[in-house]
Amino acid sequence: MKRLWVFFGGIVGVLSLLLIATTVLSKESGAVSSTDPNSLIIYNWGEYIDPDLIEKFEAESGYSVIYNTFDSNEAMETKVKQGGTRYDLIFPSESIIPKMIEEGLLLPLDHSKLTGTEDLSAFLMDQAFDPDNTYSIPYFWGTIGIMVNTDEIDPTLIKGWSDLWNPAFKNDILMVDGARETLGLALQVLGDSQNEQDPAALAAAVEKLADLRPNVKAVLTDEIKTLMINNDAPIGIGYSGDAAYVMAENPAVRYVVPNDGGAIWTDNFAIPKTAGNQAGAYAFINFMLRPENAAQNAEYVGYATPSEAAKAMLPRALTQDKAFYPDPSAMDLMEHYEYLGKDTVERYNDFFLEWKLGL
Template sequence: MKRLVVFFGGILLVLSILFVSKTWLAKETATVSEASENTVIIFNWGEYIDPELLEAFEKESGYHVIYNTFDSNEAMETKIKQGGTRYDVVFPSESIIPKMIEGDLLVPIDHSKIKGIENLSSFLMNQNFDENNQYSLPYFWGTIGIMVNTDEIEAEAIQKWADLWEPTYQNDILMVDGARESIGIALQAQGLSLNELEKDKIERGVKKLEALRPNVKAVLTDEIKTLMINNDAPIGIGYSGDAAFVMSENPAVEYIVPEDGGAIWTDNFAIPKTVSNLEGAYAFINFMLRPENAKQNAEYVGYATPNEKAKALLPNELTDNAAFYPQPEAMGQMEHYEYLGRDAVEIYNDLFLEWKLGL
């Protein structure tokens, strides 16, 4: 799933960040054939790291960094599977990790070479998708929830996924264009799991989604942020980091983590089978796990850091916001997106496509 940068601090800061990003965009064009043993090649979501940290890592370590990007887990997995391009560090989402492990696309992580693993949030560690974190470590995490424009709707009126089905919200909702996300919302609204495998239960989710059709204004991805900022819709489904950006541009918008479910996602450090500079990969992961660096990265990207020491360095007004750092009891209601296998994923995708075509 695509992650988007959240900028803080106003226009001047945004402009300076964009200038630095252009420098690294040029570096993305470097070919792997230019890479030497002294190079660390990073494969990450677009603009999902503070470029200043890449420069600092180069200066401190002596390694040269080549930073390439992908826009979907599937595109990243295909590139690693092809094996023709060397990558040393990659950042898969939790839902794709079991498939990559099964396909022998990831190298086991030697925990003895990791510094700072003890600072990572315990509730994100040792998850079903990678027991004992043999192949991955959390990089960023967040939730999916409901953005509400409080100039048009009282935030208290929408506290659950189930509230979205109220007839009063006809043509008000911007739905996220994702099969797992949208069908998952409909499943959780009925007390089911967003990781259902049985076709009849998945179909129950789609039937529930059919009932939401009158309330859906559009099914979109990145455009949801712009429309919510411009007051073009009162309700939008989105990721917590996207919501943070919207709220920074439109103070009337609040982000609600639903009481009847919601999802926790993680993007993760991993070392792919294409690794050539293994020591450089460990050096980079350790550099990013330092609390001061993880804090700087979280401020730039805008998603929640899994590094508890880094979290302690962040402003209280950010970390005390339960929408972005939910309390443990709220997280107990949430689920991680799990990899469901090819057959189930095809069912989700096919049924969701049928639903969209009927809008």
């Protein structure tokens, strides 16, 4: 992966390069603020944009981009809430947006300043988490499903979440370390919503997950990709973009969209209350919505683009892959993540921890 460097005119020498690397690629724990009105400070997930596009945007717009990264919605939300660091543009997931709206952390979007939204997929727009896209518009989207190593597992044996309970898969499954994802799949197997709030239904999902313990090899996050690539486990739960990366490195792996549920998620452009350069934020959003840029970004990152115009520019082998661009009939079975409120989120986390401790 190429590393992104932002150069400020006239600064030379090794010390300057180290300073720039620290500034541009600073992680959540060391974000940088700036009073320069010509700078645009972006706060995004790690490895979630083609660096060439930032360079292209800087050359076209004259803005200097300071690119900071976070590794969780909660870390991003906390930084914005603290307000001590200026961020002009952030990329929250749909599940955190209602909470950030309630807390007054997001600014309403002026849609008259946006271009390219007409290309965005209708099924991703005007969702319950942000009616009329008042505060956000989609950046990437994808699904959660099952990675299967076809050299070790007959892929016909895994078509949905319920197949994971097959005793033949003892110690074979890498589960994603997420309460919503894990309880969500068990809820869907039981015929409930992945956004279920009834404590009794959640308790039943945990009981169902208890029966899955013999098949679980480990509960991990990014490590799932490495283990699947290296043939260290035959089955892994993961996001579609992660699956695309794994499949590029290990052709034996296939990605299965569950036929008994699943999730559609979006990560989104949003302008936080900390924004000091709203004009630059709108300029960057519009730049990234241009079909040729959205297509380039989708090829680089590996997640599905919400732009129908960009999708038309992508290789047909990619866009016709139903695992990454499912048919509408498959998406009818999927649910968008909803924000469930602090108490319910804590209940999910408590149930999930209880389950993990029993492994």
